[in-house]
Amino acid sequence: MAFRISSSFGLSRSAASRLGMRMTFPRLSMAARYNSTTTETITVREALNSAIDEEMEADPKVWLLGEEVAQYNGAYKVTKGLLDKYGPDRIVDTPITEMGFAGIAVGAALSGTKPICEFMTFNFAMQAIDQIINSGGKTYYMSGGQVPCPVVFRGPNGAAAGVAAQHSQDYASWYGQIPGLKVVSIFDAEDAKGLLKAAIRDPNPVIVLENELMYGTSFPLTEAMKSKDFVLPIGKAKIAREGKDITIVAHSRPVQFSLDAAEKLAKEGISAEVINLRSIRPLDIDTIIKSVKKTNHLVTVEQGFPVCGMGSEISAQIMESEAFDYLDAPVCRIAGADVPMPYARNLEDLSLPTEETIYKQVKRVLNVQ
Amino acid sequence: MFRPVSSLASTLARTSKTTALFGSKSAIRGFASASLPLRNAGSVSFTLPEDTFEGYNIDTPSREVTLTNEEAINMYTELQRVRRLEMAADASYKSKLIRGFCHLCIGQEAVPVGIEFAISKEDAVITSYRCHGFTYTRGGTPHEILAELMGRHTGISKGKGGSMHMFTPNFFGGNGIVGAQVPLGAGIAFSQKYLGKNACTINLYGDGAANQGQVFETYNMAKLWNLPVIFVCENNKYGMGTAASRAAANSEYHTRCEYIPGIKANGMDILAVRRAIEYAREHCLFGKGPIILELSTYRYGGHSMSDPGTTYRTREEVQHMRSTRDPISSFKMRLIESGVATEEQIKSIDKDAKKMVDQALAQAKQDPEPPISDLFNHVYAPGTEVPSLRGRVPEETHYFNQ
Numbered sequence: 051m052a053f054r055i056s057s058s059f060g061l062s063r064s065a066a067s068r069l070g071m072r073m074t075f076p077r078l079s080m081a082a083r084y085n086s087t088t089t090e091t092i093t094v095r096e097a098l099n100s101a102i103d104e105e106m107e108a109d110p111k112v113w114l115l116g117e118e119v120a121q122y123n124g125a126y127k128v129t130k131g132l133l134d135k136y137g138p139d140r141i142v143d144t145p146i147t148e149m150g151f152a153g154i155a156v157g158a159a160l161s162g163t164k165p166i167c168e169f170m171t172f173n174f175a176m177q178a179i180d181q182i183i184n185s186g187g188k189t190y191y192m193s194g195g196q197v198p199c200p201v202v203f204r205g206p207n208g209a210a211a212g213v214a215a216q217h218s219q220d221y222a223s224w225y226g227q228i229p230g231l232k233v234v235s236i237f238d239a240e241d242a243k244g245l246l247k248a249a250i251r252d253p254n255p256v257i258v259l260e261n262e263l264m265y266g267t268s269f270p271l272t273e274a275m276k277s278k279d280f281v282l283p284i285g286k287a288k289i290a291r292e293g294k295d296i297t298i299v300a301h302s303r304p305v306q307f308s309l310d311a312a313e314k315l316a317k318e319g320i321s322a323e324v325i326n327l328r329s330i331r332p333l334d335i336d337t338i339i340k341s342v343k344k345t346n347h348l349v350t351v352e353q354g355f356p357v358c359g360m361g362s363e364i365s366a367q368i369m370e371s372e373a374f375d376y377l378d379a380p381v382c383r384i385a386g387a388d389v390p391m392p393y394a395r396n397l398e399d400l401s402l403p404t405e406e407t408i409y410k411q412v413k414r415v416l417n418v419q
Numbered sequence: 420m421f422r423p424v425s426s427l428a429s430t431l432a433r434t435s436k437t438t439a440l441f442g443s444k445s446a447i448r449g450f451a452s453a454s455l456p457l458r459n460a461g462s463v464s465f466t467l468p469e470d471t472f473e474g475y476n477i478d479t480p481s482r483e484v485t486l487t488n489e490e491a492i493n494m495y496t497e498l499q500r501v502r503r504l505e506m507a508a509d510a511s512y513k514s515k516l517i518r519g520f521c522h523l524c525i526g527q528e529a530v531p532v533g534i535e536f537a538i539s540k541e542d543a544v545i546t547s548y549r550c551h552g553f554t555y556t557r558g559g560t561p562h563e564i565l566a567e568l569m570g571r572h573t574g575i576s577k578g579k580g581g582s583m584h585m586f587t588p589n590f591f592g593g594n595g596i597v598g599a600q601v602p603l604g605a606g607i608a609f610s611q612k613y614l615g616k617n618a619c620t621i622n623l624y625g626d627g628a629a630n631q632g633q634v635f636e637t638y639n640m641a642k643l644w645n646l647p648v649i650f651v652c653e654n655n656k657y658g659m660g661t662a663a664s665r666a667a668a669n670s671e672y673h674t675r676c677e678y679i680p681g682i683k684a685n686g687m688d689i690l691a692v693r694r695a696i697e698y699a700r701e702h703c704l705f706g707k708g709p710i711i712l713e714l715s716t717y718r719y720g721g722h723s724m725s726d727p728g729t730t731y732r733t734r735e736e737v738q739h740m741r742s743t744r745d746p747i748s749s750f751k752m753r754l755i756e757s758g759v760a761t762e763e764q765i766k767s768i769d770k771d772a773k774k775m776v777d778q779a780l781a782q783a784k785q786d787p788e789p790p791i792s793d794l795f796n797h798v799y800a801p802g803t804e805v806p807s808l809r810g811r812v813p814e815e816t817h818y819f820n821q
């Protein structure tokens with residue numbers, strides 16, 4: 051496994067404008083895009099860490115388990131320092147036995163504690179998916195509401211770089227299908243902090259999908275985020291950039307690609323609205339409907355497989371809504387290619403959406419050259 | 420794929436005598452405690468140290484090992500080639516020619532090489548992502564392996580699998596999900612039995628993987644159905660950053676199934692590995708069903724390229740293993756002390772191994788990437804594809820049979 055620290059992205063312009071910051075960001079190297087002396091920043095990794103830390107401090111029932119989470123400080127260092135602070139009773143290293151420890155997390159959640167179960171990556175959660183869905187997702191219903199299951203399953207989801215087919219899958223639509231689960235997908239530090247804290251407080255099983263390639267990315271640390279009660283509502287999307295000509299809906303890392311594409315399109319006079327889904331289940335279709343009624347065009351972006359993906363679901367829900375009548379062109383789905391992830395870079399590049407893919411599709415949908 | 424040295428060696432291995440394999444305790448001959456090698460007429464005998472094997476519900480193999488000089492030289496050559504190959508991978512990764520995960524077996528070379536010298540090409544092998552050594556011993560060339568690591572079209576998986584996913588005939592990978600290869604290995608043994616083959620499966624997994632539930636499910640079915648499978652726990656003392664004893668309630672991995680016999684062997688000693696596998700293979704081919712081997716070994720490097728491998732163990736520990744247990748130096752000493760090879764001969768083998776790998780590396784670097792048209796190949800068998808596979812956007816959809 052990699053313990054790579056990536057810092058692919060600086061602060062996006064739109065993120066800055068959201069914050070009302072009057073700054074211009076020269077489009078230099080990625081690293082130079084954000085000048086950390088001007089405002090406080092926080093990486094996604096640090097935001098996740100502080101979310102766990104604050105919730106563990108506030109609620110003694112919260113504990114965390116997973117592979118390499120304690121003594122190694124986390125395979126990707128998300129749980130750094132927590133063993134020192136909370137000790138081995140609350141930060142628990144497990145063997146490499148996903149089905150077993152996911153089941154133990156569910157069992158513990160059924161009976162009075164609030165486990166956070168880290169998967170080193172969600173690829174390995176496939177070993178445990180029965181416990182997540184059949185035990186975690188259904189017990190409350192099967193018990194007629196008698197046995198709640200306040201568990202959080204979290205870890206990196208989706209493609210990392212150059213790790214081939216078995217380590218590169220996006221599970222958003224898999225978990226998004228399951229009644230009884232809530233599912234969020236994290237893009238930036240604000241999402242990380244607010245959604246993870248919300249997930250830990252939620253009385254239901256919540257899947258928190260993170261992205262390894264975003265862990266090292268810095269975002270502004272706002273005053274609001276510093277509050278120990280900073281939670282984001284699960285089920286609400288965020289308009290990451292306002293626009294009027296077309297709506298781009300994305301989650302996780304592709305939100306950045308969408309923002310970058312929107313930036314490029316703006317130079318050509320095309321105003322794209324970018325929606326960061328944040329929540330996969332429940333899906334905030336109302337925000338998308340509202341946006342489509344304004345822009346009359348919709349593009350969805352995800353890294354997962356196209357078949358039965360998030361784009362498929364969003365398209366269908368739009369068809370079922372009044373937004374359908376507002377569409378001036380068919381919805382366009384951008385997704386991962388329908389192949390297991392190849393290792394070779396040139397093939398991998400063709401398997402995942404980029405800023406360029408989005409840029410071109412937007413122009414195709416709008417029928418502009 | 421033609422490699423004169425190893426194919427000769429495996430022929431020799433196949434015809435070597437394995438009669439004294441069972442009931443070792445009574446088989447100790449005159450020079451039992453002497454570790455001095457005996458040498459005559461082109462062959463050499465060694466007595467392995469007393470602590471080489473431990474048995475669980477089975478006698479340990481004989482510690483007397485005789486091999487021809489040629490075999491001994493071939494074994495050494497293969498050990499050195501595997502190490503050179505891994506060193507080339509290490510350097511290439513550091514110069515960014517290799518991406519993603521890359522798990523090296525430096526320190527553990529006696530495992531793949533020792534196994535290969537105990538089995539036939541008909542036997543099957545399956546392992547985890549730490550697979551470069553096995554890919555080589557199972558017939559992959561250094562060029563095919565390095566080209567795969569660099570994502571080239573000439574790679575052993577055509578650039579599609581990368582470091583963790585390499586295959587050759589009767590080598591079933593190269594598997595990325597910890598422990599998931601273990602049931603597969605038993606399935607391979609099932610087919611071998613079903614098809615009446617005189618062959619068995621070497622089913623390798625790490626000390627970390629040994630805790631996965633499916634390993635125990637597989638023990639049960641393998642015994643229930645008497646499958647010809649040798650479970651081999653490659654115990655390199657750590658699963659990523661977790662010491663074996665922190666993950667296993669019982670870290671004597673050869674004793675973890677009360678109804679399957681087990682042997683623990685020194686996995687840093689190629690002769691011990693070979694002898695243990697010969698013994699286990701005999702057991703399987705005799706129709707006695709599965710057996711568990713634990714090979715104690717050690718990885719010198721980090722878990723993967725991004726793990727420095729120094730936060731959960733001391734530098735002294737690594738240094739100590741390198742200087743006292745190294746599978747290559749110790750075998751080299753044996754060859755020199757027994758007069759099988761001179762220092763000069765060894766040096767020239769080392770040089771040749773390096774040259775072989777350097778040439779392979781140079782070639783791999785020049786090779787092309789896979790063609791773009793390969794993206795949609797190999798999702799399904801040719802002629803039986805689904806009608807189309809979608810790309811990222813509708814225009815990138817690939818249609819078959821058109």
Ligand SMILES: Cc1ncc(C[n+]2csc(CCOP(=O)(O)OP(=O)(O)O)c2C)c(N)n1
Binds near residue numbers: 595597657659
């Ligand atoms: C099911 C699963 N969980 C976690 C991982 C991440 N992972 C890769 S290798 C590894 C350690 C395995 O250790 P071990 O079995 O001892 O083999 P070694 O790497 O030492 O050869 C882990 C946790 C994985 N690949 N698959």
Ligand SMILES: [Mg+2]
Binds near residue numbers: 627653654657658
């Ligand atoms: Mg190990």
